[in-house]
Amino acid sequence: MLSKSTKYALKAVLFLAVNSSENSKVMVKDIAKPINVPQAYIAKLLQKLSKENIISSSRGPKGGFYLSEGDRQHSVLSIIIAIEGEKKLTNCLLNLKKCNEFKPCPLHNKISSIRSELLQSFGEMKIDELSQEIKAAQAFLPL
């Protein structure tokens, strides 16, 4: 459903949401281990997220990755899109290029409403909100 990279990225961002701030940055190696993702790989993903302004970073000593207040307002959807692009989420279930609302493939109508619900739901999930839930121990981030 979501690619491995996207899942990694989401875990990393949630980890940062809970464990970082403007004046308490976290280095890659201190992110990789707790979320159980290969360090070099998550490093690449973090750089991508940083370039897309989903997360913040600073170089040099005392540097690292963190979420600014603004970053915390991003949605899960924006992370998914940053990593795997918009098309994966929205193109036809059967990969029919000509499938659309007016000339739908057989699956189109049946799932289009559910799909847009799902997308909307991803769009409404803000990082900030999710991290609150983790902090309140209503949600968990193990392994």
Place this chain on the structure above:
Amino acid sequence: MLSKSTKYALKAVLFLAVNSSENSKVMVKDIAKPINVPQAYIAKLLQKLSKENIISSSRGPKGGFYLSEGDRQHSVLSIIIAIEGEKKLTNCLLNLKKCNEFKPCPLHNKISSIRSELLQSFGEMKIDELSQEIKAAQAFLPL
């Protein structure tokens, strides 16, 4: 969302639903071209579907693939599962092995209802029904 293989398989089955019957079987090469999928590849997928009893086949001259009446009662879900396995559809959005209802990851609750709606929807879509819609030109299967 769905793998390429799954999309190919779905197209092929729908094609058979519309263009085959017990006494009018279709050879791989006559399936591959209209649904625009590499012949050798769809051949492999068809064999798998046949082995899983999603579609029917017979060898030798006058042989080919087709859907029996029983085959037509299968759901889209059963095809997805036959090709990519059950786990892909049901495991945690973040790949957390320990994520479950009682100790949910932050995304779990938010999408679990939508996800089960989607699965249910896939489960309710019967091949027969979809092919009716194609025949009635309420749905289309181009490219």
Place this chain on the structure above:
DNA sequence: GACAAAACATGATAATAATCATATTTCGGA
């Protein structure tokens, strides 16, 4: 029963996604 037409089976290659490795740039602190 021999032949040829089809699915079936198996393995090889190519493309893409995931993982690893290393060199370069930036920046705080002595």
Place this chain on the structure above:
DNA sequence: TCCGAAATATGATTATTATCATGTTTTGTC
């Protein structure tokens, strides 16, 4: 202003998925 700690950039390797190729078995027809 120089050193080292960090992100950044780039490329190489591995694993997985998709694609291609070729040989084997079954079965209808003559």
